[in-house]
Amino acid sequence: MDLTLNYKTATTRLSGVINRTPLVYHPRLSEKYACHVYLKREDLQLVRSYKLRGAYNMVSSLSDDQLKRGVVCASAGNHAQGFAYSCNKLSVKGVVFMPEITPKQKVTQTTMFGNGQIEIVLVGDTFDDCLKEALAYTAANNMTFIPPFDDYRVIEGQGTVGVEILEDQPDIDIVVIPIGGGGLAAGVGNYLKSENPAIKILGVEPAGAPSMTEALKAEQPVTLSEINRFVDGAAVKRIGELTFPLCKEILEKVILVPEGKVCTNILKLYNEDAIVVEPAGALSVAALDFCKEDIKGKTVVCIISGGNNDIDRMAEIKELSLLYEGLKHYFIVRFPQRPGALKLFVNEVLGPHDDITRFEFIKKTERERGPALVGIELHKAEDYDALLSRMRQHRFDFKEVNTDQTLFEYLI
Structure with missing residues (x-):
């Protein structure tokens, strides 16, 4: 089936039903990556996604x-x-x-x-x-x-995002597209490639749910045994049977983005641009750090796929961002049995801009003499080694929780 024959029909069918979302030039990202970055704002769609x-x-x-x-x-x-x-x-x-x-x-x-x-x-x-x-x-x-991605009519509908992109900005070099089941990448990618084969399509997946990446390795869809569900709009165990061959044909590469990096970009887009995105919606912008050389000097479109972010998740998003950026660290600290140990820790071990964000004794008995779980937020990630050095210098017995996944999941 030649899907390029039906995108215009789908565009006509959707006329008067959907919002024609804006393609917005982004000066900050353009300057940062030495290219011309545009955001396709599907977060402004009627249902806040494509x-x-x-x-x-x-x-x-x-x-x-x-x-x-x-x-x-x-x-x-x-x-x-x-x-x-x-x-x-x-x-x-x-x-x-x-x-x-x-x-x-x-x-x-x-x-x-x-x-x-x-x-x-x-x-x-x-x-x-x-x-x-x-x-x-x-x-x-x-x-x-009505499947979310694995039907040609669904793929055609998602492909109308590409029709709008090309109408608004004919001279594009690269389009960065988030991938869950592959419907958006299949539709947009195939339409754009049919109109201009020189356009490069970069797919982006969350690192914890690499269904397209693994399918490309196996040359066929595979079912992942475990996935990280945080990027819920793109956390799919198995890529689509119809979308896979279409994506395989048009994808230049697939970029895996850590969930913490996604969180950092959710916060940046909100704090610096007043753009509310869900985790899947931040994937395309989060991927730019991983393809700097590919996009340098190019005209790049990042599809912001959705803005349905539950405000109740913001505390978790901030925490994951801080952990990924190396700004939040947890320790089990056994304080020396000497007077003023806690005061010494606060005054001499912590840096001038470090902050204790969590402190609790782990044992129910002998609380004030047992080990404590201590969360510390740093001003800069580079301050971490100095913090460890000061703990050793002042003879504090400690264990880094961040580096022990089992312990981290149990305690944090």
Whole structure:
């Protein structure tokens, strides 16, 4: 199937339904990376992500009989919102399956966009878990399944992001696209390549969920046994069967970005640009540090895929950012049994700009003589070695918790 034949049709079908999101030049990023950086702001879409495009394009293409029987989807949140909006717009009954860990904000938004046309079922720990339940329900009730990425009509809908990019900025060299199941990269990448083969497509995945990376190594989709679910909009155990061959054909490379780096960029975009992005939405900008030489002197578009970030997650986002940047460290400290040891630690061990962010004795008995869990936030990452040196100099017995993953997960 030649998908390039249908992108214009999808654009027409979506006209009047979606927002045509802006392509915005970003001076700070452009200066930092010595290139011309534009942000495609899909966080400003009606449902605050690009997912509405694919969902509506597929649902609106169904037959009257299929629409009458109803539709089902499985989603980590953004596809669900686009699906719900489509059901309401077309007056179709829909059932949404979402993982139990889906942020409350996304559940609430999905309910709002559905406006009484949908039912929500929370099941499983990952997208892949709830997908199995959704497919079984679809078959049992003779309904139509609307996948989040693995259908040509969904891919075509997501590809309309590329149509808008090229219309707004014809002279682009590189497009950086987040990858979860691969629908956005497949659609946008194939459209852009069909219009201008010289455009390079860089895919970005969270380091903890490298489904496309592993599929490229194996030359076929593989199911990951474990994933880090933090970047929930892109944390997929298995890349799509349809999206994989399309992505394989057009991807220049896939960049893996640590979750902590994603968090740093969420905070930067919020604090410096007043842009609210979810973890998956920050992937493309977070990837720029890992492809500096590729983009130097080029015109680059980063797709900001979504802005559905639950405010309840901000404390976790800040913590992960500080840990990744080397600014937050945890220790188990056994204070010397001598008067003034704690005062000595505060006055002589901590640097002038260091701050104790957590302090608790671990033992329930002999609290004041037992080991303590101490969290320290540094002013600069380079101050860490000096902190360790001062602890040793003043004869404090300590263990670094950050370097012991099991201990860190247990205590922090």
